[in-house]
Amino acid sequence: xxxxxxxxxxxxxxxxxxxxxxxxxxxxxxxxxxxxxxxxxxxxxxxxxxxxxxxxxxxxxxxxxxxxxxxxxxxxxxxxxxxxxxxxxxxxxxxxxx
Amino acid sequence: xxxxxxxxxxxxxxxxxxxxxxxxxxxxxxxxxxxxxxxxxxxxxxxxxxxxxxxxxxxxxxxxxxxxxxxxxxxxxxxxxxxxxxxxxxxxxxxxxxxxxxxxxxxxxxxxxxxxxxxxxxxxxxxxxxxxxxxxxxxxxxxxxxxxxxxxxxxxxxxxxxxxxxxxxxxxxxxxxxxxxxxxxxxxxxxxxxxxxxxxxxxxxxxxxxxxxxxxxxxxxxxxxxxxxxxxxxxxxxxxxxxxxxxxxxxxxxxxxxxxxxxxxxxxxxxxxxxxxxxxxxxxxxxxxxxxxxxxxxxxxxxxxxxxxxxxxxxxxxxxxxxxxxxxxxxxxxxxxxxxxxxxxxxxxxxxxxxxxxxxxxxxxxxxxxxxxxxxxxxxxxxxxxxxxxxxxxxxxxxxxxxxxxxxxxxxxxxxxxxxxxxxxxxxxxxxxxxxxxxxxxxxxxxxxxxxxxxxxxxxxxxxxxxxxxxx
Numbered sequence: 001x002x003x004x005x006x007x008x009x010x011x012x013x014x015x016x017x018x019x020x021x022x023x024x025x026x027x028x029x030x031x032x033x034x035x036x037x038x039x040x041x042x043x044x045x046x047x048x049x050x051x052x053x054x055x056x057x058x059x060x061x062x063x064x065x066x067x068x069x070x071x072x073x074x075x076x077x078x079x080x081x082x083x084x085x086x087x088x089x090x091x092x093x094x095x096x097x098x
Numbered sequence: 099x100x101x102x103x104x105x106x107x108x109x110x111x112x113x114x115x116x117x118x119x120x121x122x123x124x125x126x127x128x129x130x131x132x133x134x135x136x137x138x139x140x141x142x143x144x145x146x147x148x149x150x151x152x153x154x155x156x157x158x159x160x161x162x163x164x165x166x167x168x169x170x171x172x173x174x175x176x177x178x179x180x181x182x183x184x185x186x187x188x189x190x191x192x193x194x195x196x197x198x199x200x201x202x203x204x205x206x207x208x209x210x211x212x213x214x215x216x217x218x219x220x221x222x223x224x225x226x227x228x229x230x231x232x233x234x235x236x237x238x239x240x241x242x243x244x245x246x247x248x249x250x251x252x253x254x255x256x257x258x259x260x261x262x263x264x265x266x267x268x269x270x271x272x273x274x275x276x277x278x279x280x281x282x283x284x285x286x287x288x289x290x291x292x293x294x295x296x297x298x299x300x301x302x303x304x305x306x307x308x309x310x311x312x313x314x315x316x317x318x319x320x321x322x323x324x325x326x327x328x329x330x331x332x333x334x335x336x337x338x339x340x341x342x343x344x345x346x347x348x349x350x351x352x353x354x355x356x357x358x359x360x361x362x363x364x365x366x367x368x369x370x371x372x373x374x375x376x377x378x379x380x381x382x383x384x385x386x387x388x389x390x391x392x393x394x395x396x397x398x399x400x401x402x403x404x405x406x407x408x409x410x411x412x413x414x415x416x417x418x419x420x421x422x423x424x425x426x427x428x429x430x431x432x433x434x435x436x437x438x439x440x441x442x443x444x445x446x447x448x449x450x451x452x453x454x455x456x457x458x459x460x461x462x463x464x465x466x467x468x469x470x471x472x473x474x475x476x477x478x479x480x481x482x483x484x485x486x487x488x489x490x491x492x493x494x495x496x497x498x499x500x501x502x503x504x505x506x507x508x509x510x511x512x513x514x515x516x517x518x519x520x521x522x523x524x525x526x527x528x529x530x531x532x533x534x535x536x537x538x539x540x541x542x543x544x545x546x547x548x549x550x551x552x553x554x555x556x557x558x559x560x561x562x563x564x565x566x567x568x569x570x
Contacts, residue, residue, distance in 0.1 A: 001233065001355050005248035005274050008154040025247065027152050029140070032247045042232050042335075047482045051335045053232035055479070055517075057239035058145055059138055060220045060365070062480060062512035063230075071203075073512070073548065077242075078185070080140050 002035050015085040017041065022087075030076035030087060031057060031064040046093040065090055072098040102206040103199070104181055108134045110426050111197055111210035112180075113188050113368065116144020117412045118404025119216030120171040121419030126214075127180035129427050129434040134208065135175070136186040136199055140246075142172045144218050144404075145238065146412045149246035160273040161245065162266070164308075164412070171416070190544035191215075191372040195399050200549050205557055212399050212426040215369050216419060219362035219405035222384070222464065223521050224259060225471040227330040229358065230479055233337025237267045237359035250276025253354030256340050258282035258329055261361045261462045262309060268316040280351065281316070282342050283324040284360065286465045296457035303454030328467070331356055360464040364406045367514060370542040373397050378535040381459050382409055383469065384520060385539055391445060392425035393418055401425055409459070413451040420444055470524050477525065478518040480511020485525060492529045499523060499540045512548050515540040 010025040015033060024033035031054040034041040042051040043065060054064035057077045064076040069086050072094035076087075112123040115137035123135040143150035147168025155161055175182065183201060190198035195210045221236045228234070237257060243249040250271050255278050257268055264281070271278055293300075300306055316322070328343035341350035363384035366376060375396035376385040386408040393401040403422040404415035421444045427435035439447075471477060471485040483506045488496075491505035499515075499522050502508050508522055509515035515522075519540055527537040 001251065001253050002243060002249040003252035003276075005155070005250060007156050008248040009156075010154050025154070027140075027149070027154070028247050032243050032249060035243065036247065036249055045482065047480075050230065050482065051232050052230060054235070055230075055239060056221065056236050057242040058220065060513060060516040065512070071550075078138060078140075078187075 004036060013081050013083050015081050015087055017087045018089055024081040026081075028081050029057075030066060030068060030074075030079045030081055030085070032077075033081050034066070034076065034087070041089055043090045044092055049092055067094070067098060070098060101183065102201055102204070103134055103183065103208050105132065105134075105208070107209050108132045109211045109430050110134070110214060110423070111136065111208060111212075112214045112216055113137075113191070114144060114216035114218055114404070114406070115139065115142040115182070115184070116216060116218045116404055117146060117168070117171060117415040118218070118406075118419035118422070119144065119214070120175050121416045122214045122216060122403055122423045123180040123182070124171070124175040124178045125420050125423035125438070126426055127178035129423075129431060129438070131427065131430055131434075133178075133180040134210075135180050135182045136188055136197075137182070137184050138187050140184060142175065142182070142184070143168050145242070147171070148242055153245050154248040155245065155274065161270060165245075167412075187547050188368060189547050189549055191368055191400070192544070193373055193397055198544070200547070200553060203550075203553060205549065205553055210399070211430055212401065214393075214419070214422045214426065215400060215402045215406055216404045216415075217365045217368050217406045219409060220365045220516060221359060222361050222363045222469075223517050224358040224360050224468060225475055225477055225485075225521050226358070226468065227475050228332050228337075230476050231331055231333050231337045232335070233333065233354060234331050234356045234358065237264055237357045240357050241267045241270065244270055244274060244276075248274065250274045251355050251357075252277060254279050254352060255355045255357065256280050256282060256351070256353045257357045257359070258284065258326065258340070258342070259359040260285040260464065261359055262305070262458065263362070264359045265309065265312045265316055267357070267359070268320065269312045272316065272319055278320045279353070281320055281322045282326045282329065282340075282344075283322060284326045284329065284465060284468055285324065285462060287325055289461050289463055292463075293457050293461040296460055300454035300457035305454045305458065327465070360468055361462055362405065362409055363520060364408060365516070366406070367516060367542050367546045369395065369400075369402060369406065370539070371544050371546045372400060374400060374402070376539070378533070379408065381456070381463070383463065383524075384409075392441065393422040394425060410452050410455060414448060414455075417444060417448040417451050421448065469521065470528055471521065477521050478506070478508040478511065480513050480517070481507040483508045483518075488522060488525050489529055492526060496526070497530070498526060498538050500538070502526065503540070509540045514542065514546065
């Protein structure tokens with residue numbers, strides 16, 4: 001859906017999405033890195049299980065909800081990637097304790 | 099990386115680091131007031147100057163001169179004594195000007211003499227069939243990715259809707275080598291006539307020449323379909339096609355990415371939760387705070403600047419930020435205020451910056467069918483409530499958005515009505531034969547953004563706090 005412009009010279013950052021290494025760039029938000037990864041990163045909703053991807057990318061729609069380093073329901077569009085960050089795509093409701 | 103505020107009390111707390119917030123904080127700090135700027139994003143700029151200090155887009159012409167204006171605002175702010183905290187989510191503001199802010203998973207509390215809300219705008223909901231499918235996003239979302247990560251659409255891409263941002267985004271995507279297959283322009287034909295009486299102010303505003311050249315640039319490279327009167331996404335778990343009607347003819351095209359945009363509206367959540375009076379704006383079709391000429395709201399000590407005060411654009415936001423800061427100074431440090439341009443000068447600047455706005459608002463007033471959906475189209479994305487669900491609730495007695503919560507949970511999901519509130523108000527107003535003003539809006543309360551119970555539980559408590567809730 002999205003590709004990176006060649007002029008982007010930012011240093012790489014490695015994150016893990018459901019355990020798989022994904023190349024991101026310094027300054028990417030988690031959501032931008034996921035959308036740029038060309039992986040299937042659709043979450044499924046808590047209400048009906050419908051698949052969703054980020055919609056607004058500016059912190060208002062909450063369709064980018066994702067588990068980051070063990071903490072569930074984070075807004076991926078507001079969190080910058082960090083080396084070694086562990087991302088889990090949320091399927092359905094978030095789990096107790098996460 | 100994330101630090102709590104250095105003090106417990108400030109003269110001025112500014113919330114939001116877009117054009118209005120950057121200007122308000124810098125102006126206030128330069129005049130000697132202790133100033134704290136809290137912003138939710140990773141860096142300064144808000145939406146219009148998103149990633150201004152970090153964008154990987156190095157070719158200045160690609161984002162345009164209007165974008166780089168933001169760099170000067172940031173420079174001025176950084177040269178001032180204002181304390182700035184990013185990734186700081188304000189989740190409560192009340193009538194006592196007590197502010198609760200979540201920073202790095204912990205909450206801090208500060209008190210202000212004056213609060214300047216510069217929480218800006220968000221894109222108007224665009225509830226078409228299957229707008230919740232993966233592959234449907236807002237135009238602003240694509241622009242955010244373009245500015246902050248130099249990401250551009252790659253697959254089959256359609257942009258649909260209307261308004262200045264749509265053309266700017268299209269031009270930027272093309273300049274960065276991205277793909278756009280078609281633009282579906284939903285501007286109503288009748289709007290051109292309605293806007294005509296306001297054309298002179300627009301023709302003599304800077305918007306005109308810029309807008310015209312951008313539209314020419316885009317139309318030279320992309321097929322533009324105007325007069326689109328129906329629009330629907332479809333796909334099985336993933337966007338597969340877009341179908342539309344233009345000139346009475348229906349067409350369906352395969353597509354990977356659909357970017358929607360029909361203007362922006364004030365982001366009212368924090369202001370409303372603080373008790374600021376709002377009223378329905380019949381031209382801009384949204385809620386706007388009731389403000390005096392200095393940006394002061396109905397809550398003593400809270401002013402609103404920028405698009406959160408009613409959509410005016412970035413140039414107007416800068417001036418409104420300056421006006422709100424001057425008003426704070428007049429209240430707290432009148433001697434320092436005398437050194438600033440007079441209110442009369444600033445208000446003249448604002449009138450100049452707002453020139454042409456009525457024309458734009460009238461021309462790009464979204465059509466009813468794109469604001470008030472029918473049938474199975476989802477209204478509330480969080481709780482997955484359709485237009486029919488809302489009408490059914492009205493039929494059995496739901497009178498307004500707050501009653502509707504009890505029937506259908508609309509607005510009670512994590513977005514707290516940001517993506518459905520306007521639709522619900524207009525839908526219920528239409529169904530009940532009332533005005534949006536009569537129907538009203540969700541009653542918003544803190545926390546205006548979700549925080550964890552663990553974070554709340556970790557907040558320092560006094561003996562009295564504990565006694566108030568513990569039995570026996």
